Amino acid sequence: MKQKIAVLGTGSWGLALGNTLVENGHDVTLWGRETDQVEELQKHHTNKAYLPDIVFPKELKATTDMAEAIKGADAVLFVVPTKAIREVAIRFRKLCQNQPVIIHASKGFEQETHLRISEILAQEIPENMRRDIVVLSGPSHAEEVAVKDITTITAASKNLEWAEYVQQLFMNDYFRVYTNDDVIGVETGAALKNIIALGAGAIHGLGLGDNAKAGIMTRGLAEITRLGVAMGADPLTFIGLSGFGDLVVTCTSIHSRNWRAGDMLGKGYSVDDILATMGMVVEGISTTKSAYELAEELGVEMPITEAIYQVVYGGKKAEEVIQDMMLRDKKSEKEF
Structure with missing residues (x-):
């Protein structure tokens, strides 16, 4: 059944998801702040800033009027980026006149509060203004979705009826959606994998090999799971698409901003230089701080996250913290 859908955000992921929805026969309007990007999409059906090689269908509309x-x-x-979620939700609340399903496809924790994105949305959008909040997450580079490369992803809600609704919206022959009722696990895996991707990129930047890459991904998944479980997640979620799947794609691809930022960290660039060069949000930078603080609050051991925190916020060199990690006290792999 054809649905009317608003996509708030005209970055690469918003464009790719909006394009998929249009191809599935839905009526889609993108909202963005950047007048030049919106006008480009309306007139030329392109976005040279984010997906320069894609021509979007004329049915994909765009506006600066939320x-x-x-x-x-x-x-x-x-x-939209995690840091903008609350502001955009407040603006939406003031303008909304019906009761839509709220879906989010962003990944991170709010600074200071350490809230997950669905928690921010629930705070700012009253229950009588929404039917549900559903998380859409998994291993999914916008660049590949936009060219119809095969992608598998998860729609998560405590109420599986609405997860299935989102599944139905997006499913087609190249975009497969699974459902899950573990919202905490799906959001936590989505946020924390960006930290491990910084580390995987740094390993590459330092010239280390595949053994080190495999080690950081595997032990990274262990500490993601530890924090997620402490927050109330189902541990099995972390071996699924929004856990292991998203971790693999983010730690191994040049499409990953977090991997590229980590690669530059390993090569000795400062965080300020990296962010200036990237020109886009690198969620792993801010998520590192949130996760480090959350781990301290919950008494969860996260040595990789702590090491990356020391590089990003403590001014340490990547090679220093790797040496410190390798010389930590002996552990059993089964320690949880």
Whole structure:
């Protein structure tokens, strides 16, 4: 059944998801702040800043007027950086006149509060203004989704009826969606894998090999699981698409901003230089701080996260913290 959907965010992921929804026959309007990008999409059906090689269908509409985008929408998809979620949710709340399903496809924790994105949305959008909040997450580079490369992803909600609704919206022959009721696990895996990707990139930047890469990914998954379980997640979620799957794709691909940022860290660039060069949000940088603080609050051991925190925020060199990690006290692999 054709649905009216508003996509809040005109970055690469918002564009790719909006494109998929249009191809599935839905009425889609993108909302963005950047007038030049919105006008480019409307006039030329392109976005040279984020997906330069893609020509989007003319049915994919765009506007800088949020009220226009969300008017009568059956579903509203938030695809903005984590730091903008609360602000955009407040703006949405003031303009919304119906009760859409809220979907989000962003990955991270809010600074200071350490809240997951669905928690921020629940705080700012009252229950009487939404049917549900559903998380869409998994191993999914926008660049590949935009060219219809095969992708598998997870839709998570405590109410599986609405996860299945989102599954139905997005499913097609190249974009397969599974459902899950573990919202905490799906959001936690999505956020924390970006930290491990920084580390995997740093290993490459330092010239280390595949053994080290495999080690950081495997032990990274262990500490992601430890923190997730302490937050109330199902440990099995972390061997699924939003856990192991997203970790693999983010730690091994040049499409990953977090991997590229880590690669530059390993080569000795400062965080300021990296962010200036990237020109886009690197969620792993801010998530490292949130996860480090959360781990301290919950008494969870996260040595990789702590090491990356020391590089990003403590001014240490990547090679120093790797040496410190390798010389830590002996452990059993089964220690949890």
